[in-house]
Structure formats: C-alpha cells, structure tokens
Amino acid sequence: MRYETVLWDLDGTLLNTITDLTCSANYALAQCGLPAATAAQVRAGTGNGVAELLAACTPGGRDCPKFQAVCDAFVAHYDKHSNDHTAPYPGVMDLLRQCQAAGITMGIVSNKLDWAVKQLGELRDGTQRAIDGHGMVYANGERIVLAKYSQALGTAINALAGHTPDPGADVSPALAALEELHADPARSVYIGDSEIDVATAKNTGIAGIAVTWGFRTRKALCQAGATTLVDSTQALAELLL
Secondary structure, eight states: OOOSEEEEOOBTTTEEOHHHHHHHHHHHHHHTTOOOOOHHHHHHHTTSOHHHHHHHHSTTGGGSTTHHHHHHHHHHHHHHHTTSSOEEOTTHHHHHHHHHHTTOEEEEEEOSOHHHHHHGGGOEETTEEOBOTTSOEEETTEEEOEEEEEOOTTOOOHHHHTOOOOTTOOOOHHHHHHHHTTOOGGGEEEEESSHHHHHHHHHHTSEEEEESSSSSOHHHHHHTTOOOEESSHHHHHHHHO
C-alpha cells in the first residue's frame, strides 16, 4: 500500500535529542540539589512530554517538593541548549527528501514543547538544514513542508493517554493534523519510536510503523502492540515509497 500522508514523531524518530535532554535534565536536578539521572531514566521518560521526562528523572517523581523547580530549571536550560548535540538520525534527511519527491504529504505530531521544536530550526546535519521555526523540513536547501502540531507542557491528549475521547473533548493532535492536511485516514500512517506513538496510531485509527533506532527497544515496542517495525531508514523507505 502506498501512503499518501505520513505523520512523524520527532524525538527518537527524526531527531536524536537524547544528549541535549539528558544534559538539561541533569543541569536542572543539580540546580535543585538532586542527584543526576541515568541515561536509562531519561530514555524511559522521553516520549510523553517534559513533565513525564522529569518525573522519571526526579527522586520521588511529581511528589518531590522540588519538582516544579526542576521543571523550571530544565525549561530555562533547554531553551538555550536544545541544539547543542541534537541531529537527524542517519538517513532521515534523504528519506524525507524521497518522500517529498514521491508526493507524500507529511506532518510532525509531537508532544514536545512548541518553542523547543521551533528552536530546532537551527539544527543542521552537515550542510542539511533539518527543521525551521515554522515546522518545515529542509534537505539540501529543498523545502519539505511539514505541518506542525504540538502540545504544551501538562496538556492532556486523549489519544496519547490511551483513552477514548469524551464527547466535546479536544481531539488529538494527530486527528487535527489529518484534518488540516485533508488526509484520508485509510491512506495515512503514523511513524514513531515509543509506546505513546503506537497508541497514537491505534487511537487515531490509522496505520502505525514503529522505528527501533529511537528511545525504546524492539521488545518494548512489541509489548506495546506494534506490529510493523523497522530497523533502518532503508527498510522504512521500502514501506513508504
């Protein structure tokens, strides 16, 4: 099946952000007199927003009296250091360019802080610019249009939480993206690297593909219900193009 619309997760799927997230998390913890988080804690917390990330890294989680101070320190530090080490995964830029050439409409659906996604506009992989402040993707100077949808810190998204939305509740960013892009759900796919992404595809009613180069193991993705998994951008291209 050839997909007409591809919705992408950002962290762990298109971009390897783990080092900058870890540095900012540990800066925030140190500022509050708390022990540093391990790489495993950061990976486990990444994928469901900043609050969940820091809850996984902070002793006592959200119940820690210093939790809000940790969040504030993290946001202030990440604001200045989100691009220090972040880069597209190998092969991602070529794949995006190939998708564009094939006429595939693409969108980013991320629960990352909106300003943080916009800051990644300065990100470069060699001479290739990745994402600009308007949610566009560039490859070798060519513009690849991506609609950008994100949730602010602490906002609950029904699809991401695995719940059926109540009547009148806010629709998920994925549903909003599909509507904005005039996409046919039957010809659309959501691609991500975490349990949240698997649930997003399922609850949005579209196909899902899980990538194993991100922040979760193949085992964890399978346990979350992923049925289509890829280990490389080359393998992903075979499914999309």
